[in-house]
Amino acid sequence: MTTRAAGEPSLPTMEPNIQVHQLHKRYGRTVAVDGLTFTVRPGQVTGFVGPNGAGKSTTMRVILGLDRPDTGTATIGGRPYRSLRTPLREVGTLLDAAAVHPGRRARDHLLWMAHSNGLPRSRVDTVLEMVGLTDVARRRAGGFSLGMRQRLGIAGALLGDPPVLMFDEPVNGLDPEGIRWIRNLLRSLAGQGRAIFVSSHLMSELEDTADHLIVVGRGRLIADTSVRDMLAAASGGRVVLRTKDRAAAMTRLANAGATVAATGPDELVIGGLPADRVVNLLSQAGVPFSEVAGHRASLEQAYMDLTRDSVEFSGAVKESR
Amino acid sequence: MYALHMEWTKLRTVATTGWWLLGLVACTVGLAAFVSSTVDAVNCAPRCDFDLPRLSLSGVYIGQIAAVALGALAVTTEYDTAMVRTTLAAYPRRGAVLAAKLAVVTVVVLGCAALGVLGSLAVARGILPGNGFTRANGYPPLSLGDRATLRAYLGTVLYLGLIAILSAGVGATLRNTAATVSMVLGMLYVLPIVIPFLPTGAWRDALYRYSPMSAGLTVQATRGLNALPIGPWPGLGVLAGYAGAAVLAGALLFRLRDA
Helix, strand or coil: CCCCCCCCCCCCCCCCCEEEEEEEEEECCEEEEEEEEEEECCCCEEEEECCCCCCHHHHHHHHCCCCCCCEEEEEECCECHHHCCCHHHCEEEECCCCCCCCCEEHHHHHHHHHHHCCCCHHHHHHHHHHHCCHHHCCCEHHHCCHHHHHHHHHHHHHCCCCCEEEEECCCCCCCHHHHHHHHHHHHHHHHCCCEEEEEECCHHHHCCCCCEEEEEECCEEEEEEEHHHHHHHHHCCCEEEECCCHHHHHHHHHHCCCEEEEEECCEEEEECCCHHHHHHHHHHHCCCCCEEEECCCCHHHHHHHHHHHHCCCCCCCCCCC | CHHHHHHHHHHHCEHHHHHHHHHHHHHHHHHHHHHHHHCCCCCCCCCCCCCHHHHHCCCHHHHHHHHHHHHHHHHHHHHHCCHHHHHHHHCCCHHHHHHHHHHHHHHHHHHHHHHHHHHHHHHHHHHHHHHCCCHHHCCCCCCCCCHHHHHHHHHHHHHHHHHHHHHHHHHHHHCCHHHHHHHHHHHHHHHHHHHHHCCCCHHHHHHHHHCHHHHHHHHHCCCCHHHCCCCHHHHHHHHHHHHHHHHHHHHHHHHHCCC
């Protein structure tokens, strides 16, 4: 008998992820990516943030095998992109919404993509429906607004129903309705267990969407952290207090060793004391207060602090060639 | 096979493809009709040694522009819109992508070239007898049964296919529609315009032999072959050499360069 023995290990199932390891890439004398290492994991939205010129688009092109790294590796589920036979089934990408032939109908654009990976024609209609372009599917892409092109690009990314998705600045040029739509889409895709990788040069665009952040500046990794940790670090354990008797509260808390700053006529930000100690002290002293809350730093501020030193001031270095 | 299916879908879903193909057939046949109607078998002195098959195929001088455009556009439109990145993300094996592009555009051009050439034969056969090109005057009707005539017609179809391949190869090298079309049209037309003004001799013959259009269209000649600087098939071979070199350069750069 030649049946397989029980307990024989089955083929290893590779986690659907993106792994970038020690990536270096320069164009002429410009260093675009300088030793990046990070992993994009399934089941969450990973934001890829950094100022313009930080190397985000370059990194994404290298992940897709479009540009060759000088050294280092980028893999999808452990395999280099160029070795994937039907990559649209493994990774969906939106790099540049303008990268469609203006004379081709939206549906035909998706059709050639489907044919390139042996995907059934029915998938084209499915993704058109998902992004809400069914009614304009027979119109030429040249007449599309930027928002419609973004939707078409996202439809292309979803075509192969891939476990990994990568979007370069997907909300660029979208109206508020479109931005909300993309946010909800990204959240729901991550909720289905997919690995979602989204770049932006604006932290505010990712604030409500991302679970995890890869922050880069000048091609280097600045932070690889969860959104929650980043906010906590930025808040520094400070407490916000509302009180009608600002002077009394300031005196009492300063005497207890806190650093106190007035941020409004009836608002104080207190550092160096936990919230419950603040409440106890003020209650004992009979100082009236109406609200005590953890100070919520904006992600934007935390990001600005992190990237202050790595912003490209000159116009000489462009993000996308 | 996925690559071929992809490229075929791309080619057939842009309207410009159809217009250029129509242009190829229409220009080839139209010019054949025009030239056929301007020659006269009787009042032709001092030059009456007409090479009728070649005359009837004069349409390629214009029709080939469509082949240049089709070959170039198959590659360069992808760069005009950065769509090449979408293509390579969908199908990362670059050699196969370029081969598929060449295959679909060449087959389509060959098909339309055959239509255009057969159309030229038909209009020439219809018009020429009215201008005195009759059996009685020593001009039997054009026929593919004649070996030299068949070679001229078949060779012209192959010529147009090679022009498309040449153009696609240059396109993969230059990655820009305007630059590619200018470059290929320059390669084709500059020497044939200059050559007639040069004094006859070794230099002039050498330029003829190395001009892709002059040498390539020698395949149309059915008379006075001994007076030509290069034979019909070797002439087409010169064009094939140019096309092959362009494709080789384009393929190499396509594989090596960042997209």
